[in-house]
Amino acid sequence: MRPDWLKVRLPAGSGFLQVKNVLRERNLHTVCEEAVCPNIGECFERGTATFLILGDVCTRECGFCAVKKGHPSGVDGDEPRRIAGAVMEMKLNYAVITSVTRDDLPDGGASVYALTIQAIRERCRNCKVEVLIPDFAGSPGALEAVIQAQPDVLNHNLETVPRLYPRVRPFADYARSLSLLQDARKGGAHVTTKSGLMAGFGETWEELLQTMRDIRDTGCDRLTLGQYLRPNKDSLPIHRYYTPAEFNRLRMEGERMGFNQVTSGPLVRSSYYAERPSDSVCDE
Numbered sequence: 001m002r003p004d005w006l007k008v009r010l011p012a013g014s015g016f017l018q019v020k021n022v023l024r025e026r027n028l029h030t031v032c033e034e035a036v037c038p039n040i041g042e043c044f045e046r047g048t049a050t051f052l053i054l055g056d057v058c059t060r061e062c063g064f065c066a067v068k069k070g071h072p073s074g075v076d077g078d079e080p081r082r083i084a085g086a087v088m089e090m091k092l093n094y095a096v097i098t099s100v101t102r103d104d105l106p107d108g109g110a111s112v113y114a115l116t117i118q119a120i121r122e123r124c125r126n127c128k129v130e131v132l133i134p135d136f137a138g139s140p141g142a143l144e145a146v147i148q149a150q151p152d153v154l155n156h157n158l159e160t161v162p163r164l165y166p167r168v169r170p171f172a173d174y175a176r177s178l179s180l181l182q183d184a185r186k187g188g189a190h191v192t193t194k195s196g197l198m199a200g201f202g203e204t205w206e207e208l209l210q211t212m213r214d215i216r217d218t219g220c221d222r223l224t225l226g227q228y229l230r231p232n233k234d235s236l237p238i239h240r241y242y243t244p245a246e247f248n249r250l251r252m253e254g255e256r257m258g259f260n261q262v263t264s265g266p267l268v269r270s271s272y273y274a275e276r277p278s279d280s281v282c283d284e
């Protein structure tokens, strides 16, 4: 049974339905829905969501993720315009964009990220944009294409410790993900970089700290830490629940390592209250 500190508000209310309508009218996807995020009731109710671009079918087989896996079909060229329309209608001053991983595309979908950032900027001049990007399979020029579109925050999640990559992120590469964060830091002086980890896959405390250090060594500015929650029966089991006090300790460790911002708590996800970076969330 889940501990009390993981109890969440049920999705309901007029704000929730309004966000659902905006998304359905424009035929848009969110990671909130596709990944069965526990915070969806809270985030939708306050009028926020994290847009999922490049379709809703992922080419990878990550063990923690509920997003559909398979063979995506093509690219929807009108999606950036519809996203920008939704951002405008929702009156967002901070938009978070992520995607499925598209290893079938030569640039991994980087050009669509760039087009989406541009479309939002054209229609909502003052809206900040955070992108949570995949590793683009290391495709040359892909990261640069995203950076050239000037997102305010560039996020790439490491998700777990390197020892557990074969189970948790079987087609990803720990060193490649670290390099991506490092290259983003070098290639975009204006960009704030960010990464995230989930706890509860069976990692040790020391492995978690070492992974945080590795991320910090890339020059990464912000870190999110949250509890892994099994989104469906096909996903990896939960090895253990970390307590709010442990998340608080991790936050303090991260701050000591030099991150500008560590958001740490059982229900923290990389886009949870992303628009309020000065808040440090802990449910203790």
Ligand code: SF4
Pocket (backbone or CB within 6 Å): 031, 032, 033, 037, 038, 039, 040, 041, 043, 044, 048, 049, 050, 269, 270, 271, 272, 273
């Ligand atoms: S935490 Fe992020 S993914 Fe989850 S509901 Fe909120 S905005 Fe969506």
